[in-house]
Amino acid sequence: MSGRLGDGVGGGQGAVDSLCQWWRQAGGEDLDALRECGRVLAELLRTEDGLEVVLRGAVVVDGRFAGCSFGAVDFSDVRFVGDVDFAGARFDGEAVFQRILCEGDAEFGGAAFAEVAVFGRARFRGAAGFAGARFADLAWFGRGEDGLSEEDPAWDEVEDAVTPAWQEPNEDDPHWPLAVLDFDYQDWIEGGDGARFAGPATFRGAEFAADAWFGKARFGDSADFTGVSFGGPVHLVAPTAELTGARAEAAEHEWPFGWRLDDGEMVADSGWGGLAGNDPLARLAGVELLASVGDAEPTVRAGVVRALCEYLRVPLSFAVTGSLTPLQAAELRARRAAQETLAARARPGGWADLSLHLSGATLVDLDFSGVSVAYGDFCGAQFYGKTDFTGAVFERADFCLPGSSDGRATFHGPAVFADARLTRHASPDDRERSGLDRCRFHADSP
Secondary structure (H helix, E strand, O other), X not given: OOOXXXXXXXXXXXXXXXXXXXXXXXXXXXXXXXXXXXXXXXXXXXXXXXXXEEOOOOXXXXXXXXXXXXXXXXXXXXXXXXXXXXXXXEEOOXXXXXOOEEXXXXXXXXXXXXXXXXXOOOEEOOOXXXXXXXXXXXXXXXXXXXXXXXXXXXXXXXXXXXXXXXXOOOXXXXXXXXXXXXXXXXXXXXXXXXXXXXXXXXXXXXEEOOOEEOOOOEEOOOEEOOOOEEOOOEEOOOOOEEOOOOEXXXXXXXXXXXXXXXXXXXXXOOOOOOXXXXXXXXXXXXXXXXXXXXXXXXXXXXXXXXXXXXXXXXXXXXXXXXXXXHHHHHHHHHHHHHHHHHHHHHOOOOOOOXXXXXXXXEEEOOEOOOXXXXXXXXXXXXXXXXXXXXXXXXXXXXXXXXXXXXXXXXXXXXXXOOOOEOOOOOOOOOOOOOOHHHOEEOXXXX
8 A cells, every 4th residue: 555545445344354454464664654554444433333343463553543433343462552542432342452562551541342342461561541441241351261162263373373572571481471272172271461561550430340350460550440330240359459439249259458348339458558559668568467467367368378479470660680779679678578478378387278379470589498388370480599499399389381381480590499399299300290391490400
């Protein structure tokens, strides 16, 4: 296409299909042409309602779709260069944004989703705005998980899935979190993280009529859910979530530790500052408070452990190697305190039957020597400094997503596994069952 891209394109679904087909094949080099594609598409969408848009794997530059009316859309694996604006947009069909990469700010404030909205494993590197958005059906910000029959034609597309490069601080597995696993009975799971928010995320005043699923989602900054209305089940355990004034109707919920429903409205337990905020000293105090609460009350220990693990899964915005600012050093001290709290309670005489869900976590100088744990999930985790599992006993431990070398943990320093049993009845050398044999070791273990 040359000249003004819109010249002679016409209108209707055929015009959108032709534009999107050219767009998907255009690559990502000519940013001006891609920017013009976005302008033309927005014009078409404002002319006619309900047009379907399929842009899988395309590059979108400075997308300006505020107020546009869409039918069903598929933006899977799209890379948004610059800011993207869907404020006030209407999606009358299924809206699929799985595995998108937003390099700038992403605005969905006031958008209306009439059917399922899928943001599984989306990456937001700037601010993400969903204030006042309305979700009439399932809102999925979690990990991807589906079962496919042996005859499902989707199998033809699994191997062709190409997601934008994984270039996050402290992580080096390009297939995390896009590992596609083939289990018995032809099930597949795109494992690992859910949506990942590096900058502030706001859902203030949003309405979720059905399920609001943030399982495995990771918030590296503030997560504002103030005044949100939840009409269906909720899975939201991020320690940075602010839920003041949020309301919920259904009985099935998982909330961050310290939050509870009182007559349908979310309230924080008295004196609970949690692990939210930007002050690492406050987070250190939150770790100490959690430990004391769990020591005093056995019934809340599972919640305390989950909160500490979720804290360690919060993405870090800075590299943990090299020189650190005072604030960064303080943040690592708080994280080491969380690690030490878990280790101390997992040793004999501590808290029984612990499950440690640390997939994708950044762990620094981890000392899990002598722990006895029911389950440990370290898939995709990054271990820095010295890692010590000497004499550790796990009923089950996973260091790699099953069936492949994707989603594997990486050790960036010496790692000791002397006399460790990664399954309680396995031999010390049984690394295959845990996936440890498929991990990366950047330094020889002593």
